[in-house]
Amino acid sequence: MSGFAKEPATATEIGTRILPSSDRWSPALVLPAPVCRFENFLGAERADALLEYAIGRQGDFTAGTVLDPLTGEESRKGRDSLVLPVTSAVFSRHLADCLPLVQESLGHRAALDRSLTVLTAHGDGGHYGMHTDASRVRDVSTAVSAVYYLHRRPRGFGGGQLRLHDTMVEGHRARPAETYRTIEPEHDTIVFFPSAAFHEVVPSACPSGRFADHRFTLTTWISGRESAPPPADAGARIWQWLAGAAEGTRPLHGATADPGGAGTTALPPAGPAARRVAGGPGAG
Numbered sequence: 001m002s003g004f005a006k007e008p009a010t011a012t013e014i015g016t017r018i019l020p021s022s023d024r025w026s027p028a029l030v031l032p033a034p035v036c037r038f039e040n041f042l043g044a045e046r047a048d049a050l051l052e053y054a055i056g057r058q059g060d061f062t063a064g065t066v067l068d069p070l071t072g073e074e075s076r077k078g079r080d081s082l083v084l085p086v087t088s089a090v091f092s093r094h095l096a097d098c099l100p101l102v103q104e105s106l107g108h109r110a111a112l113d114r115s116l117t118v119l120t121a122h123g124d125g126g127h128y129g130m131h132t133d134a135s136r137v138r139d140v141s142t143a144v145s146a147v148y149y150l151h152r153r154p155r156g157f158g159g160g161q162l163r164l165h166d167t168m169v170e171g172h173r174a175r176p177a178e179t180y181r182t183i184e185p186e187h188d189t190i191v192f193f194p195s196a197a198f199h200e201v202v203p204s205a206c207p208s209g210r211f212a213d214h215r216f217t218l219t220t221w222i223s224g225r226e227s228a229p230p231p232a233d234a235g236a237r238i239w240q241w242l243a244g245a246a247e248g249t250r251p252l253h254g255a256t257a258d259p260g261g262a263g264t265t266a267l268p269p270a271g272p273a274a275r276r277v278a279g280g281p282g283a284g
């Protein structure tokens with residue numbers, strides 16, 4: 001026997017003795033940061049070659065730093081990562097080809113034309129406390145962060161998840177929420193999210209201590225020259241809220257990093273293959 005659930009015919013009012021009325025509601029809106037992820041981003045062969053390259057350059061990595069937003073000074077507070085600046089025409093080309101689809105899925109409009117890439121390694125106790133990537137980009141309201149993950153299989157480390165925090169909007173003020181989405185650093189996957197979104201890397205454990213067993217990334221900050229056009233829909237509004245919440249995380253003066261300077265390279269325009277993907281089957 002099956003049947004449909006049947007509600008009582010009349011609804012009962014919950015009295016104001018239980019639920020008093022109020023004109024002082026203070027609703028807090030909690031929004032997830034827009035994010036998208038690709039699996040098998042470079043493909044097994046290229047991913048393994050890149051991993052071996054990273055491992056082979058062990059001696060060239062240096063301790064990653066953070067910029068103090070108040071003083072603009074570089075420090076290692078809250079961060080234990082190894083970094084090595086790199087460029088790759090092939091990687092940039094592939095990023096550029098994916099960008100139309102990424103921008104579509106993140107509700108992102110502004111033109112992006114520069115990128116800055118570093119290889120990173122997290123070992124035993126490696127971590128990166130809560131931050132935005134404001135100090136790495138020209139205009140944080142439009143910049144996109146891309147983190148590509150690499151590791152040996154079986155994985156030689158534990159932990160090291162990326163936490164992408166939600167944004168809490170109260171009235172006209174936005175701030176990072178305590179809730180977050182967890183991203184596993186899976187080999188040959190890449191994640192894209194707004195550079196203004198608060199995020200952190202939780203501590204990794206690497207029992208062998210071997211460099212080859214570290215958690216590797218190729219992290220790229222993709223910048224635009226111009227500010228975002230005014231949002232036409234709710235999907236784009238989150239970018240403004242994120243930029244508001246990230247205010248104050250960019251060093252005001254004395255910053256040692258110059259994201260528009262020597263480190264950044266021009267991002268090539270997307271190729272025709274990208275337009276086919278973004279346009280769906282039959283497009284192009």
Ligand SMILES: O=C(O)CCC(=O)C(=O)O
Nearest residue numbers: 128133147162201217219
């Ligand atoms: O390694 C990750 O998952 C994120 C790295 C990061 O946030 C950064 O380098 O700014």
Ligand SMILES: [Fe+2]
Nearest residue numbers: 131132133199
């Ligand atoms: Fe970051």
